[in-house]
Structures are given as C-alpha cells and as structure tokens.
Amino acid sequence: MRNIKMTIEYDGGRYLGWQRLSDSDKTIQGKIENVLSAMTGDKIEIIGSGRTDAGAHANGQVANFKTIATMEFPAMLDHLNRYLPRDIIVKKLEEVPERFHARYNANGKKYSYYVWNNPVPSVFERNFSYDYPGELDIAKMNEACNKLVGKHDFIGFSSLKKSKKSTVRTIDEIKIQKEGDLLHFTFTGEGFLYKMIRIIMGTIIEIGLGMTEPEAIDAIFKSGIRSDAGMTVPSQGLFLDEVYYD
Amino acid sequence: MRNIKMTIEYDGGRYLGWQRLSDSDKTIQGKIENVLSAMTGDKIEIIGSGRTDAGAHANGQVANFKTIATMEFPAMLDHLNRYLPRDIIVKKLEEVPERFHARYNANGKKYSYYVWNNPVPSVFERNFSYDYPGELDIAKMNEACNKLVGKHDFIGFSSLKKSKKSTVRTIDEIKIQKEGDLLHFTFTGEGFLYKMIRIIMGTIIEIGLGMTEPEAIDAIFKSGIRSDAGMTVPSQGLFLDEVYYD
Numbered sequence: 001m002r003n004i005k006m007t008i009e010y011d012g013g014r015y016l017g018w019q020r021l022s023d024s025d026k027t028i029q030g031k032i033e034n035v036l037s038a039m040t041g042d043k044i045e046i047i048g049s050g051r052t053d054a055g056a057h058a059n060g061q062v063a064n065f066k067t068i069a070t071m072e073f074p075a076m077l078d079h080l081n082r083y084l085p086r087d088i089i090v091k092k093l094e095e096v097p098e099r100f101h102a103r104y105n106a107n108g109k110k111y112s113y114y115v116w117n118n119p120v121p122s123v124f125e126r127n128f129s130y131d132y133p134g135e136l137d138i139a140k141m142n143e144a145c146n147k148l149v150g151k152h153d154f155i156g157f158s159s160l161k162k163s164k165k166s167t168v169r170t171i172d173e174i175k176i177q178k179e180g181d182l183l184h185f186t187f188t189g190e191g192f193l194y195k196m197i198r199i200i201m202g203t204i205i206e207i208g209l210g211m212t213e214p215e216a217i218d219a220i221f222k223s224g225i226r227s228d229a230g231m232t233v234p235s236q237g238l239f240l241d242e243v244y245y246d
Numbered sequence: 247m248r249n250i251k252m253t254i255e256y257d258g259g260r261y262l263g264w265q266r267l268s269d270s271d272k273t274i275q276g277k278i279e280n281v282l283s284a285m286t287g288d289k290i291e292i293i294g295s296g297r298t299d300a301g302a303h304a305n306g307q308v309a310n311f312k313t314i315a316t317m318e319f320p321a322m323l324d325h326l327n328r329y330l331p332r333d334i335i336v337k338k339l340e341e342v343p344e345r346f347h348a349r350y351n352a353n354g355k356k357y358s359y360y361v362w363n364n365p366v367p368s369v370f371e372r373n374f375s376y377d378y379p380g381e382l383d384i385a386k387m388n389e390a391c392n393k394l395v396g397k398h399d400f401i402g403f404s405s406l407k408k409s410k411k412s413t414v415r416t417i418d419e420i421k422i423q424k425e426g427d428l429l430h431f432t433f434t435g436e437g438f439l440y441k442m443i444r445i446i447m448g449t450i451i452e453i454g455l456g457m458t459e460p461e462a463i464d465a466i467f468k469s470g471i472r473s474d475a476g477m478t479v480p481s482q483g484l485f486l487d488e489v490y491y492d
Contacts, residue, residue, distance in 0.1 A: 009369045057370075081367065089369050121327065123255045123335050124303075128370070 001066050005096045006046070008032070008061040011087040013127050013236065017054040018061065028052075028088060032063070035083045039076070040069040049106045049243040053195070055235035057128065060091075060110075062243040064102045100245075108172070108244035111187045113201050114237045118181040129182060130201075130237040136183065136208035138176055143214035144207045145174035148200060156220040157200050157229050158193035167193055186241075195232055202230030247312050251340045251348065252292070254278070254307040257333040259373050259482065263300040264307065274298075274334060278309070281329045285322070286315040295352045295489040299441070301481035303374065306337075306356075308489040310348045346491075354418070354490035357433045359447050360483045364427040375428060376447075376483040382429065382454035384422055389460035390453045391420035394446060402466040403446050403475050404439035413439055432487075441478055448476030 010028050012018075020029040029048060036044040046065040052058055071079075073093045080090045114129035116122055121131050148171055155167040171189040178184075185204070187197055203220070206212050220228045256274050258264075266275040275294060282290040292311040298304055317325075319339045326336045360375035362368055367377050394417055401413040417435040424430075431450070433443055449466070452458050466474045 011369045077366070086372065087369055089367055091366050120323070120337050121335055123257045123333055124374070126332065 001068060001098060003064055003066050003096050003098045003100055005062060005064045005094045005100060005102065006032075006090050007092040007094075008058060008063060009089045009091050010058050010061070011127075012052060012055050012057045014087060015054065017056070018048050018050075018052040018058075028058075028061075029063075031084060031088055032080075032090070035080055036065060036067075038083070039071070039079050040067050042067065042069075047102045049102045049109070049240075050191075051194075052240050053198070053235040053238065056238040056240070057236075058240040060242040061240050062102050062106070062245075064096060064100055066098075102243070105245050106191070106243050107246060108188065108190050109192065109240065110242040110244075111192065111197050112239040112241050113185040113187070113197060113233070114239075115183040115185070115201075115205070116181060117183050122181070125182065127236060128239075130233050132205060134205075134209050136205065137210060138178070138183075138208070140210070140214055141176055141204050141208040144204050144217050145176065147214060147217040149174055152221055153224060154193055154196055155224045156226055157196050157203070159195045159199070159226060159232070160193060169193060169196070197238060198232045198235065199226070199229050201233045201237075204230070205233065206230040247314060247344060249310055249312050249342050249344045249346055251308060251310045251342045251346060252278075252336050253338040253340075254304060254309060255335045255337050256304050256307065257373075258298060258301050258303045260333060261300065263302070264294050264296075264298040264304075274304075274307075275309075277330060277334055278326075278336070281326055282311060282313075284329070285317070285325055286313050288313065288315075293348045295348045295355070295486075296437075297440075298486050299444070299481040299484065302484040302486070303482075304486040306488040307486050308348050308352070308491075310342060310346055312344075348489070351491050352437070352489050353492060354434065354436050355438065355486065356488040356490075357438065357443050358485040358487050359431040359433070359443060359479070360485075361429040361431070361447075361451070362427060363429050368427070371428065373482060374485075376479050378451060380451075380455050382451065383456060384424070384429075384454070386456070386460055387422055387450050387454040390450050390463050391422065393460060393463040395420055398467055399470060400439055400442055401470045402472055403442050403449070405441045405445070405472065405478070406439060415439060415442070443484060444478045444481065445472070445475050447479045447483075450476070451479065452476040 016026040046063045048063040116129040119133040151170040173188045175186040262272040292309045294309045362375040365379040397416040419434045421432040
C-alpha cells in the first residue's frame with residue numbers, strides 16, 4: 001500500500017472549508033477525494049493536517065492518502081490538476097512511510113492573516129484580505145503580540161466551550177510586516193484552536209485602534225472568557241502557509 | 247462644468263475589454279458610465295486613456311468625464327465603489343482643467359506582463375499571468391528587449407493592416423524581473439499599438455526558449471510582417487499599470 005503526501009494550494013472563497021461534509025462538492029477535501037477516487041477506482045479518504053475555515057485559503061495545506069494505485073507521480077499530478085477545479089491545486093506529491101499521518105505527525109503550522117489598510121479597497125486583494133481602513137498603531141500591536149507568544153491557555157481566544165481537551169497552546173512567533181497597503185501578520189506555533197487566529201486578530205486590531213491597551217491580552221488569559229477578546233475577523237484574510245513535520 | 251480625472255483598477259477577467267460596446271454590461275467603460283449616469287442623473291461619457299483588451303487588467307487606467315454634478319469627492323468615490331462590481335474600483339478622483347483629455351494628453355504608459363514559469367500552476371496567479379512552464383533564457387530575452395527599445399516601426403508586432411496612420415512608436419524601457427516563479431516584464435513607452443505588447447511577449451518567449459535568436463527582432467523590423475513575429479500571448483497576463491501626463 002502506498003502512502004502519499006500531498007501539498008495543496010487553494011482559494012477557499014467558494015468553499016465551506018477543508019473538511020468534507022455530506023455535500024462533498026462544497027469542501028476542499030470533498031473535491032480532492034472525488035478526483036482521487038475517480039482516478040484510482042477506489043473510494044479514497046484523505047487525511048488533512050487540520051481543518052481550515054469556510055472561506056479561508058491555503059498555500060501549503062498537507063494531506064495524505066493510501067492507495068494501491070501504481071500510477072507515477074508526474075501523471076498523477078497532471079491528472080489531479082486537470083480534474084480539480086481552478087481554485088484548488090496539488091503542488092507536490094511525495095511517497096511517505098506507511099505510518100505517516102498528516103494530522104498526528106504535524107508538529108507546527110504557519111498561518112498568515114492579511115489586512116488591507118487603505119480606505120480604497122483593492123480589486124486584486126479584496127478576496128484575500130480583510131478591508132480595514134482604520135489607522136492602526138503597529139507598535140501597540142507588536143506589544144500585544146509579544147504577550148501572546150509563548151505557552152498559554154488560549155480558551156478566551158477560541159469559540160470552544162470549556163472541555164476536558166486541553167486549550168493550552170504554544171505560539172512561537174507572531175510577526176507584523178507592512179507590505180504597501182497590506183499588513184501581513186504571520187503566526188507560527190505548534191497548533192491553533194478553532195478560530196483562535198481570527199479572534200486574536202480581532203483583538204490585536206482593537207488594540208491597534210486604541211480601543212483597548214496591550215494589557216487586555218493579560219486580562220483575557222486570566223479570565224478565559226471569549227467575550228473579553230475582540231471580534232472574529234473574516235476568514236478571507238486567513239492563509240494556511242505551511243505545515244511542519246519532523 | 248467640472249472635468250474629473252479618475253484612476254481606475256480592474257480585474258478584466260469577466261469583461262470584453264475597456265471600450266464600451268452596445269452591450270455595455272460587459273465592458274469596463276460601460277459599467278463605470280452606467281454608475282456615473284445613475285449617480286448624476288445625466289448621461290455621462292467617459293474618455294479612457296486608451297482601450298485595454300478583453301481579459302486584460304489595470305492597476306492604473308485613467309479616464310475623465312465632465313459633469314455639472316456638485317457632489318464632493320469623498321461621497322462620489324464612496325458611491326462609485328459601492329455600486330461598481332467588485333472587480334472594478336475607482337482609486338482616485340481629481341479635479342482637472344476643462345481642456346484635460348485622458349487620451350490626447352497621455353504622453354506615456356507603463357504595462358506589465360506576467361509569466362508563471364513553473365510546471366505546477368498557482369491558484370492565486372493563474373488568472374493574472376500566462377502559465378508557461380518552459381525553461382526561458384533570461385539573458386537571451388534581455389538581448390531581444392534591448393533591440394526593441396527605441397524608436398521603431400512596430401507594424402510587424404501588431405495586428406494592424408498597413409494604413410496611413412503611423413505605426414512608429416518609441417519604447418523607453420523593457421525590464422525583466424524574476425519574482426519567485428513569476429517573470430515580470432515591464433514596458434514603458436509613449437504608446438503601444440493594438441496587441442503590440444502581447445505579440446512582443448510571444449516573440450520574446452520564443453527567443454527565451456531558443457526557438458529563434460534575438461536577431462529575429464531585427465528581421466521583423468525589416469520585413470514588417472506580422473507572421474514573422476511570435477504568437478499573441480493571452481491577455482490575462484497583461485496589466486496597464488500607469489498612464490503618464492505632463
């Protein structure tokens with residue numbers, strides 16, 4: 001049995017997210033599984049490194065699947081990209097050991113979030129960023145980011161209910177770069193809770209605007225209450241850039 | 247009478263080009279005129295700096311129109327961008343002297359053409375570049391560009407028939423930059439003939455591939471025959487970046 005690792009790029013704008021639902025045609029996983037199943041003649045299930053939200057994008061999502069198909073990689077890649085919709089591309093295929101599992105073996109991820117910080121929107125960026133024209137204090141936002149980096153219980157920055165599963169995560173780095181009118185936020189860490197990056201972004205933006213101070217971060221860690229944090233920013237600015245494996 | 251200069255950005259993918267046709271809904275000019283006419287209550291005609299091809303894009307198309315409307319610019323800009331489709335944006339409005347004419351007064355233009363030079367396409371670039379995976383010799387292409395710069399009769403690089411109108415143009419600069427997997431070609435000059443950049447690009451690509459030598463450029467200038475030049479590359483890689491005025 002071959003175990004095949006895929007690196008996948010998608011514009012998530014038209015989809016209900018990564019994870020297959022009963023209506024497989026509206027998810028990235030569903031689209032890829034359908035093409036793989038038709039290609040191999042077997043019902044293929046793929047294991048993604050994790051879900052991405054409805055409307056969110058990826059430059060480097062990773063998934064794996066097992067197959068007895070003997071097709072070689074160049075032909076398989078051609079076939080996939082010919083039959084996948086234009087907004088999903090498999091960038092790379094690699095043979096991996098049978099025990100490789102795209103979710104269990106992932107030991108880190110990098111995400112980007114883009115804010116278009118100009119009162120006039122951009123035709124080319126508007127589907128891939130959050131239009132936020134307000135004046136943002138980058139120094140204050142960096143201060144907030146420094147407080148977020150490290151090992152913390154991020155329950156207040158997630159839409160999860162209290163549960164037995166740990167909500168402690170470690171963020172290794174948050175970077176803010178100004179690229180013309182785009183503000184590019186990069187998050188690197190071992191893993192992120194459901195909606196965590198979008199809620200962190202909403203909180204950082206409120207701090208950048210001066211609505212609250214960077215110290216608000218400490219208070220949210222302390223209370224663990226979702227409503228103490230900022231809004232959930234739209235998914236269209238979010239990209240899964242990379243998944244790390246040993 | 248006010249004379250108003252607009253700077254316009256558009257994703258031309260869904261349109262039949264800049265210039266209004268009877269079916270105004272499929273042209274950029276038509277879309278903008280419809281919104282301006284509804285806004286002012288008068289039938290507004292806009293004058294573009296020049297046409298752009300069906301499927302080509304713009305970061306900085308310029309147009310002007312005359313109106314007796316007294317609406318102020320921030321309100322006008324908001325109104326336009328609220329009612330224009332998501333793939334057309336007016337970036338700037340400026341009051342200009344009554345004699346200003348976006349076409350007659352333009353004394354230079356800058357265009358970009360993008361080639362995606364990787365066998366695996368990109369979801370995010372594929373609508374804004376020409377997917378061309380072949381290996382391209384940049385030094386050879388630069389040699390060809392050096393021959394194209396200057397004042398020449400570009401009839402062989404256009405789809406125009408011989409006519410009394412001059413087909414002599416001056417190209418000030420052609421630059422090739424490698425931006426990751428994208429090759430970014432920039433053309434600056436006083437003006438360009440119909441399809442001239444797309445035919446030049448097709449010719450440069452054939453030279454980059456080694457199908458012909460840079461000297462082919464001299465031969466095309468000499469013969470003036472369209473079929474001696476290369477293919478017309480697709481419009482989706484073409485951007486009108488800037489229009490220059492005194």
